[in-house]
Amino acid sequence: MITDVRFYEEIEDAQLKFAVIIARSGGKWVYCRHRERTTLEIPGGHREPGESIGQTAKRELREETGAKDFSIRPVCVYAVARDGQRPESCGMLFAAEIDTFTKELHSEIAEIFLLDEPPDGNWTYPEIQPRLLKEAARRGIV
Numbered sequence: 062m063i064t065d066v067r068f069y070e071e072i073e074d075a076q077l078k079f080a081v082i083i084a085r086s087g088g089k090w091v092y093c094r095h096r097e098r099t100t101l102e103i104p105g106g107h108r109e110p111g112e113s114i115g116q117t118a119k120r121e122l123r124e125e126t127g128a129k130d131f132s133i134r135p136v137c138v139y140a141v142a143r144d145g146q147r148p149e150s151c152g153m154l155f156a157a158e159i160d161t162f163t164k165e166l167h168s169e170i171a172e173i174f175l176l177d178e179p180p181d182g183n184w185t186y187p188e189i190q191p192r193l194l195k196e197a198a199r200r201g202i203v
Contacts, residue, residue, distance in 0.1 A: 064188035065149075068196050069138040072151055079152030080118035081105030082133065083197050084126060086159040089175040093125045095185070096171040102185035103193065105152070118155045124168040126159065133157040136202050141189055154193055156202045 082104045084091035092101040104125040108117040115135070122128045136156050140149035166173070184190045197203045 065142045066189055066192045067140045067142075067149070069140065072138045072140075074114065076151045077114045077138070077153050078108055078150060079105060080108065080114055080121055080155060081139070081152055081193060082118050082122045082155045082157050083136070083194060083203055084122060084128070084131075084157040084159055085203070086162070086175060089177060090179055091126055091159060092174045092176060092180065093170045094172050094174070096169050098185055100183050100185040101174060101180050103190050114153045118153065118157075122155075122157055122159075125166075125170045126173050127163040127166050128157070128159045128161075129163050130160040131157050132160075136197055136200060139193060139196070154197065156197060 084104055091104065093104055094101055104122055106117070106121040106125070108114060109120075112120070118133055122131065122133065133155050136154040138151060139154050140151045142149045179191070179194055194203065
């Protein structure tokens, strides 16, 4: 299977289905592990009905990392297509700085990790997540 990841500055809001948040805290990268997996992932998830994509990003960051106090901003639109599928599946990439965390996680996430460097392998979505980091770095975000 071939996964194509593209980046855009803007896209029609209704096409944004996901929010993914590259987060840091105290100079460390923030990753999470889903209860049903052993791999690490960048926090993020599906947009709920009635939410703006910014609201989705804030909700997902809170749910998946326990972030309490944080700043967040959009980076760019990303689109994923597998084996040339169209239409692409689109989301908004965000960057966040987390100042404080709650003591407990209240979602499907089993644990969070604060790492000095992004993981070298062991990604939940290895065809997508490293490309999101690379694009954010290219844009001077991380």
